[in-house]
Each structure stands twice: as C-alpha cells, then as structure tokens.
Amino acid sequence: xxxxxxxxxxxxxxxxxxxxxxxxxxxxxxxxxxxxxxxxxxxxxxxxxxxxxxxxxxxxxxxxxxxxxxxxxxxxxxxxxxxxxxxxxxxxxxxxxxxxxxxxxxxxxxxxxxxxxxxxxxxxxxxxxxxxxxxxxxxxxxxxxxxxxxxxxxxxxxxxxxxxxxxxxxxxxxxxxxxxxxxxxxxxxxxxxxxxxxxxxxxxxxxxxxxxxxxxxxxxxxxxxxxxxxxxxxxxxxxxxxxxxxxxxxxxxxxxxxxxxxxxxxxxxxxxxxxxxxxxxxxxxxxxxxxxxxxxxxxxxxxxxxxxxxxxxxxxxxxxxxxxxxxxxxxxxxxxxxxxxxxxxxxxxxxxxxxxxxxxxxxxxxxxxxxxxxxxxxxxxxxxxxxxxxxxxxxxxxxxxxxxxxxxxxxxxxxxxxxxxxxxxxxxxxxxxxxxxxxxxxxxxx
Numbered sequence: 310x311x312x313x314x315x316x317x318x319x320x321x322x323x324x325x326x327x328x329x330x331x332x333x334x335x336x337x338x339x340x341x342x343x344x345x346x347x348x349x350x351x352x353x354x355x356x357x358x359x360x361x362x363x364x365x366x367x368x369x370x371x372x373x374x375x376x377x378x379x380x381x382x383x384x385x386x387x388x389x390x391x392x393x394x395x396x397x398x399x400x401x402x403x404x405x406x407x408x409x410x411x412x413x414x415x416x417x418x419x420x421x422x423x424x425x426x427x428x429x430x431x432x433x434x435x436x437x438x439x440x441x442x443x444x445x446x447x448x449x450x451x452x453x454x455x456x457x458x459x460x461x462x463x464x465x466x467x468x469x470x471x472x473x474x475x476x477x478x479x480x481x482x483x484x485x486x487x488x489x490x491x492x493x494x495x496x497x498x499x500x501x502x503x504x505x506x507x508x509x510x511x512x513x514x515x516x517x518x519x520x521x522x523x524x525x526x527x528x529x530x531x532x533x534x535x536x537x538x539x540x541x542x543x544x545x546x547x548x549x550x551x552x553x554x555x556x557x558x559x560x561x562x563x564x565x566x567x568x569x570x571x572x573x574x575x576x577x578x579x580x581x582x583x584x585x586x587x588x589x590x591x592x593x594x595x596x597x598x599x600x601x602x603x604x605x606x607x608x609x610x611x612x613x614x615x616x617x618x619x620x621x622x623x624x625x626x627x628x629x630x631x632x633x634x635x636x637x638x639x640x641x642x643x644x645x646x647x648x649x650x651x652x653x654x655x656x657x658x659x660x661x662x663x664x665x666x667x668x669x670x671x672x673x674x675x676x677x678x679x680x681x682x683x684x685x686x687x688x689x690x691x692x693x694x695x696x697x698x699x700x701x702x703x704x705x706x707x708x709x710x711x712x713x714x715x716x717x718x719x720x721x722x723x724x725x726x727x728x729x730x731x732x733x734x735x736x737x738x739x740x741x742x743x744x745x746x747x748x749x750x751x752x753x754x755x
Contacts, residue, residue, distance in 0.1 A: 310689070313441040313746040319739050322437035323420065325361045329429040330413040330422035332357055335399045336463050344375040346466070347396065351375075351459045354395035358432070358457050365440050367455070376470035378457045382439065383449030389753050390454050390481030390712060391439075392468075392705035393432035394461035397424045398727050405729030418735050425733040427726040428461070431484035431717035434738050438745035447754045451479070458705060461485075464666065468708040480679050480752070483706040484745070486698075486714035487722070489687045492680050493613045493699040494707050494714070495563070496638035496670035498647070504587040504630040504660040510579060514572050515622030518635040518665075521568030521599075522621055523559035525575035528552040531582045538578035562619040562635040563701025565599040572623050573597055587630040590658035591620060601636065605650040610639040612672060613699045616647075632660070637701035640670040671707035679752070683715055686748045691740075695720065715748070717741040 337348030345352040355378040359369045362380035371378040400410035400423045408414045413422035424430065432455070439453055458467040482490075499518045514525040527535055532553055539546050545556045555578070557571030573591050580592025595603055601618035602608070608616035622633035638647060644667065652662040673680055675697065688694055706712040718724070719740070725731045 310747065312743070313445055313750065314438060314739070314742045315441065318437045318441045318444075318742065319735075321440070322433045322738070322742065323415070323735065325437070326420065326425065326430055326433045327413040328357055328361065329354060329395070329433070330424050331411055333411045333423070334396050334459070336396060336460065344373065346375055347460055351396050355457055355459060358395055362436070362455065366443060372470065372474070374470065375459070376467045377459060379454050379475075380457075381452055381454040382443060383452045383753070385449070385451040387451035387479040388454055388476060389451055389749070390456055390478035390709060391435050392456050392458070392481060392483040392485070392708065392712065393435070394428045394458040394467075394485070394705065395432070396459050396462050397427065397429070398462050400729075403729050407730055410731070415735070419732050420735060421730060421732045423731050425725075425731050426718065427731070428485045430733045430738060431741065432457070434717050434741045435484045435745045438742045439749060441742070441746050442750055442754070447750065449753050451753055453749065453753055454478070461705060465668065465705075465708070468705060472708065478709045478712060481706070481709060481712040482683070482715040483704040483712060484715060484717045484741075485704045486700070486702070486716070487718040487720070488691075488716045488744070489693065489695055489697050490680065490683050491698040491700045491704070491706070491714040492673045492675055493640050494671035494703060495613055495640060495701045496642070496644060497666070497668040497703050498636045498638055498644060498664070499666040500634050500636075500651075501663045501665055502587075502590070502632040502634065502655050502660040503663055504658070506626050506628045506630060507585050508627045509585055510583045510588070510625055512575070512579070512623050512625040514575065515633065518619070518621045518633050519562040520621060521557065521560050521562060521565055521570050521619055522572045523557040523569070525555040525557070525571035525623070526552050527555075527575060527579065531579070534582045535578050538581040539574075542574070542577060544574045544578065561702070562621065563617060563637050565617040565619040568599070570597065570599065570620060573620055576623065586659040587632070588625065590655060590660060591623065591632065594658070595620060604654050605647060608639065608642060608647070610641040613640045613670075615639065616642065617701060630660070638670060640672040668703050668707060671713070673711055673713050677711070679711060680713060682751050683713065683748055686751060687744055690744055690747060693720070716744065
C-alpha cells in the first residue's frame with residue numbers, strides 16, 4: 310500500500326485549516342443580502358476555501374446567489390462528491406473557551422478553534438488527501454468534486470439550492486461523522502401539534518426540537534397539587550422561588566429513549582391536576598414513551614431500528630397550545646403514512662398536526678461497491694473491525710443517492726463538536742488523511 314500523504318501535505322492542510330477557522334462563519338440572517346443569504350462571514354468562508362482550492366490546482370465555482378461552492382478535479386462522466394460545510398455553530402456567547410474560538414491555536418499537538426472538528430478540519434483532511442494523489446501524478450477515472458455547503462448547521466438551504474441547480478453525484482462521502490462509516494441515516498421529521506388554549510393553566514417549557522428537555526418549569530395556582538403529583542410519581546424536581554422545575558436528562562433527540570424528558574414528566578403531573586385534552590395527550594397517552602409506540606404503534610425495520618419521538622417543547626396559553634416534536638424515522642417507513650397516523654391520533658386530543666421540517670432518510674446497502682471499498686480500506690489501514698453504523702443523526706450524505714458519512718472522527722476521538730474548546734488532535738487528522746487518500750485512490754483511480 311503506497312504512502313501518498315507526506316509531511317508537506319500535513320503542514321499545508323493545517324495552514325489551510327487555520328485560515329478557515331479565522332472566518333467566523335456563523336449564520337447571521339440580519340446580515341443577509343444579495344449574494345450572501347446567510348451573512349457575509351459565511352460567504353467569506355466559501356471565498357476562502359475556494360482560494361485554497363484554486364491555489365492547489367482545482368477548478369472552482371461559487372454559486373452567484375452565495376448558497377454553495379465547489380471545487381473539482383479529474384475528467385469523466387461519473388462524479389464522486391465529497392460533501393463538506395463551511396458554516397459553524399456560534400461561539401461568541403459560549404462559556405468555557407480558553408482561547409479565542411476564531412483564532413486557531415496549536416498546543417501539544419492539538420489544534421483549537423471553532424470548526425476544527427465540525428467540519429472545516431475534516432474537509433481539509435479530505436482536500437489535502439486528494440492533493441496528495443494529485444502530487445503523485447495519478448489519473449482520476451472520474452471527476453472528484455468537493456461541494457461546500459453554507460447552512461448545514463441550520464436548515465440545509467444550501468444543498469437544496471445546489472440540488473436545484475447542479476449535477477448530482479454518482480457516489481460520494483461526507484467527512485462529517487465518524488469512522489468506519491454510516492450507511493443508514495433515519496429520516497428526520499419535525500412538527501408542531503397545535504390546539505386550543507386555556508386559562509386553566511399556563512406552561513412555557515423546552516427549547517430546541519433536537520434535544521430531550523432536561524428541565525420543565527411550572528408556576529401558578531396549582532403548584533402545590535403539581536408537587537404532590539410529582540411526589541406520587543417519584544419524579545425529581547426543584548423549587549426556584551414559586552416555580553417548580555421538573556428535572557430530566559438531556560440527550561440528542563436521535564437517542565431520545567436514553568434520556569429523561571422533563572416536559573412529559575411535568576405533563577403527567579399536570580394532567581392529574583387539570584383536565585385539558587391537549588395536555589392529556591402528553592400526560593395520559595405519551596407519558597414516558599420515546600419511541601412513538603403509544604401514539605402510532607410499534608414502528609421499526611431491520612435496516613435501521615426503531616422510531617424515536619421526542620416531545621421537546623410545550624407552550625400552553627389562553628390563545629393556543631403548541632407542542633414541538635422531533636422524530637427519527639426508520640429508513641423503510643413512509644413519512645406520509647406515519648403523518649396520517651399521527652394526525653388521526655392527535656385529533657382525539659383536539660390537536661392538529663403541522664409539519665415543520667423534513668430530511669429524507671439515507672440507505673446505501675452494505676454490499677454496495679462504495680460501502681465495501683470504504684470499509685475494507687478503513688479496516689486494512691487501522692485493524693479496527695468495528696461494524697458500520699446506523700444513525701439517527703443527519704449528514705449531507707443524505708442529500709444525494711449512493712453517498713455515506715465516512716469519518717473523520719475515530720472511536721477514541723473526544724467529541725468537541727458544538728462545544729467550548731473545540732479541538733482536534735493533529736495525529737488523528739493525519740491518520741484520517743491517509744485513509745481518505747487510499748479510499749479515493751481505490752474508488753477513483755483503480
């Protein structure tokens with residue numbers, strides 16, 4: 310097996326990553342305008358990555374509307390996509406940073422900065438892996454296109470625009486998850502259940518739909534009765550002045566059964582005190598079930614496991630009731646059929662179903678050439694025989710057919726994505742570069 314990546318490629322990749330980290334490419338729609346729909350800094354990141362790609366010999370293109378960019382090398386009808394994103398989550402108000410999140414620092418073999426793991430670091434690892442192949446003089450048997458999105462951390466409008474305007478891939482990878490690879494990603498469906506309001510009770514609890522809520526407050530005339538109901542149920546809570554705050558355990562919505570939903574626990578207590586149909590939906594029907602079984606029956610498949618259903622927000626006011634829910638659908642489950650079941654059930658509780666967001670599932674068979682080649686390469690180069698993954702999470706791989714998430718994190722990589730002091734060990738970056746170079750060589754050269 311040939312060693313394509315050299316120390317020079319390591320150094321170039323790190324320098325490129327440092328330049329990208331310096332661009333605070335966080336969504337800012339208050340700064341949106343013609344040519345920069347997600348803010349000027351996001352487009353600056355696209356410009357910066359294209360400048361890097363230009364300098365190492367790629368053909369480049371930027372969407373005139375500012376949604377996406379791409380860089381391409383090679384010739385042929387087939388197109389191998391490497392799906393990346395240049396936007397990052399906010400850091401300005403995030404506590405715990407020991408360095409400036411947008412001023413990259415290397416210390417003890419680790420690079421610190423927002424985007425080092427998600428997804429600027431992995432993007433540069435893959436880019437300079439291809440550069441290593443180019444420097445070796447290989448001839449690609451197809452085009453390799455790095456597609457740089459700019460709205461991955463939000464609504465994926467960048468890839469929606471790309472797919473409207475551009476050519477789809479024959480196959481590809483998204484270096485935005487973990488090794489060995491993810492061949493199935495569940496469908497992601499978010500919705501609101503909306504119903505009448507009431508003056509019997511007021512609740513405002515929860516937040517992001519993709520997080521199991523770990524607290525749920527209630528303040529009002531029924532506090533003492535709610536406390537008694539919580540005690541009877543054995544659910545922990547804290548008092549903050551006159552407010553009772555139900556305690557839960559927060560996890561990502563894709564792992565909802567592993568968390569403890571404070572909102573549904575509060576609803577169970579409240580529904581013992583107040584008879585209100587929309588509240589009873591959570592408190593009497595859903596209760597602590599996080600697989601949707603109590604709402605739509607047991608829903609699963611052999612390819613990707615069980616449905617998850619996370620009730621992430623609850624607002625009850627005199628005007629209306631609004632319940633936010635995040636669902637991860639097994640890959641063979643038909644969205645329309647599931648929505649019909651949900652709508653029929655919630656109607657019994659005076660609620661109507663309103664879709665908010667939908668991302669279709671990803672499934673690439675394990676016996677496909679893509680999966681077999683990537684998995685074999687990873688195993689030969691690492692000795693790690695870990696089985697490929699099924700995920701309730703979402704990567705850009707699902708925006709095209711025959712694409713999978715492939716790296717760049719390893720099993721022993723500490724996860725700092727979206728967190729303070731985001732960082733990536735450089736030796737792991739270099740290891741990923743070797744894997745990407747050999748994988749792309751096998752898929753796009755041989």
